[in-house]
Amino acid sequence: MKASILAFCIIYIAFICKTIAAPEPVLDISGKKLITGVKYYILPVIRGSGGGLNVANVSNLNSNNNTCPLYVVQEKLEVKNGGAVTFTPYNAKQGVILTSTDLNIKSYVTTTCPQTQGCGS
Template sequence: MKTSLLAFSIISLAFICKTIAAPEPVLDITGKKVTTGVKYYILPVIRGKGGGLTVTNENNLNSNNNTCPLFVLQEKLEVKNGQAVTFTPYNANQGVILTSTDLNIESYGV
């Protein structure tokens, strides 16, 4: 009984390990890998649904914090790209952004 339970556990673990996919590179809209140190604009996929993303303190009337924006907003006009951002993996040894991994996002003023 113990042998069959152990065998079942090993088979189950092997199956679970095979079904969990390794992180894949994140691709931009042109199909190229998203890399660190490159500025990107986060835009809607569907045209006519507003512009890009920007960070601001605009909606926080009680805050005197001008150094760290607290809100991410979408530009109302489609012609506005918003603010550029760069992605940096938590593991700085990687040059490509991978799915299901931790990363930092830094925004740049327009």
């Protein structure tokens, strides 16, 4: 009796660990799997709460008008999607994006930081 209870507990724990540890594909708003290298827009879940994410030079936060680095901001208007981004898993160059994996996120920025000049330039 004790052996069967112990075996059941081991199988149950193994099943739960496998369920928790198994990464699943990340889905877009249409239910399709996110693919490496495809451009996506990051939008809010709730409609009417602003637009998508973008990268901006927020010069009004500092006294210096040449603020760098750039900041990630949300567009004020819902009709603006923001800037496109691509996702690449840290350990892979192509494929499907999975949950619980490290990612590189590349933004396609049109704003640039000013060139800094060193001493003697």
